[in-house]
Amino acid sequence: MTKRNVPLQVKNLCFDARGIRLIKDVSFDLTAGSRLMVLGANGAGKSLLMRLCHGLLVPHSGTVQWGEGQEGKMIRQAMVFQRPVMLRRTALANIAYGLKCKGVARPLRRDIAFDFLSRVGLARLANHPARLLSFGEQQRLALARAWAMEPDVLFMDEPTASLDPSGTHAIEEITRLIAQEGTTLMMSTHDLGQAKRLGNDVLFLHRGRVLEQASAQDFFQQPKNDLAQAFVRGELLWWKKKKDLYPGGGIEQIPSDRI
C-alpha cells in the first residue's frame, strides 16, 4: 500500500499549563514515511508534544499544520497511548468500534476487525473481554485498533513503557509491519535501544524544548548538543548535578544560544 505525501509542519509551538510553559517554541517537520523517535527524559514534554500534534490539546501559540493526503483527502491519524484504553467489550468489538467511527459499513466490520486482530496475534482472544487481557495483550490490541484505522500518521506515546522484553519485542514487530505499509510514525520513548531499532529520525526534547533534530544515525553517532550527548551516553539528566553538565552554572542557566 502506497501512502500519501504527509508532511506535518510544526511551527513555534508553545503550550502552557497553570502559568508554566511546558512546550517552548517547538518547530519541526515530519516527512512522509519517516519513523520519528521523540526522545527525552521524563518530563521533557514528549507526551504533550504528541498530544498537541494529534490534536488532543490546543496549543497556546504556534501551529500544527497538516499537508494533504492522497487525492487531496484529509490525512488520517491515529494514536496509541502509554496506557491502553480498552472499551468495556470484547477484543474484536474494540477494533470494530474504531471501524464504526471511521465509517466502515457494519457488515464489513467484523471481518476487517478479525483480520487486524490476527495480524497482532490475538485472533484466539477475539471474544475475550478486552479489559481482562494482560497489559501486553491490551497494548497489542490498541495497536491493532489504531492500525485498522489505516492511518497516514500513527502517533505512539511510549507504547512499551510498562512492558517486559517479550512484550516490547511484540510491539516493535507490529510497529515495523505498520511502517512497512508506508505509515509515517511518530513515537515517543526514552529507550535508546528502541529508538535505534525503530527510528530513522530523532527529535530530542529537554524541558519542553527541541535541542536536536537529526537522522537517527547522526544522532546516535555524533549528537551535537551536549545534553543530547549526555543522554546518548546513558547519563541520567535529571539526576546529574548542574555543575557537571554546566560548570559555569546549571541547567537553569543554560545560555540561550546552547539550547
Next chain:
Amino acid sequence: MAEFWAAFAAAFDLIYGADDNLVGIVLLSLRVSLTAVLIAALIGLPLGALVGFLSFPGKKACVVVLNALMGLPPVVVGLLVYLALSRAGPLGVFGLLFTPMAMIIAQVILITPIIAALTRQVVEDLWGEYREQLTSLQCSTGQVVLTLLWDGRFSLLTAVFAGFGRASAEVGAVMIVGGNIDHVTRVMTTAIALEVSKGDLALALGLGIVLLTLSLGVNAIAYMLGEFARKRMGA
C-alpha cells in the same frame, strides 16, 4: 405478642392465597412505579450523560442543583403536582388528578434527578477514562454519548434500580395526587398507611412483606449485575 404473630400468619395467608385485593394493589404499584422509572430513565439517562460529558458555563452549578434535587421532599412534589393538576391549575383541563397518571407524574419528578445525577457521575468518570481515546478515534458527539451509556450500562442499571427503589417506597406524593382511592389509585405504600390507621395489620403486613421482598430482590439483582460486570467485562 400472640396478636402480633396472628397478624403475621394472616399476612402470609393473604400472600399465599393470592388475595385479590392484595394482588390488585401490588400490580397497580408495579405498573405505576415501572412506568415512572421507564419515563424517568428516558429523560434522566441522556440528561445525566450530557451533563457528565459536556463542558459548559455553569456546569458546576448544574451538578449541584442536580444532586440537590435527589433529595426532593416527596410531599412538596406531591403538593406542586396537585396544584398543577387541580381543576384551577395549569394542567387541570387534562383531568389527571387522582388517577394513576398523576402518581406517575409525581414519581417521574421525584426519580428523574436521582437517575440523572447518578448517570452524570458514572458518565463523567467514564469520560475521564475514555476522553483521549474517543477523541483520537474522532467519534461524533452522538457516538460518544451512546458509547458512554453503553459501557456504563451496568452502573447505570444500578442507578435505574435506585430510582425504582425510591419510586416503589414513596408514599407522600402519591397519597396527595392519587388520593388512595380503592382499586383506582391505592398502591402498596398508601394502602399500608391506611390499613395501619384502620388497625388491619394483616393486609398492611402482607403488603409490607411484598414491598420488602421487592426491595431485596432489586438490590440483589443490582449486586449480581455488578459482580457479573466485574467478572465478565472487567468493568
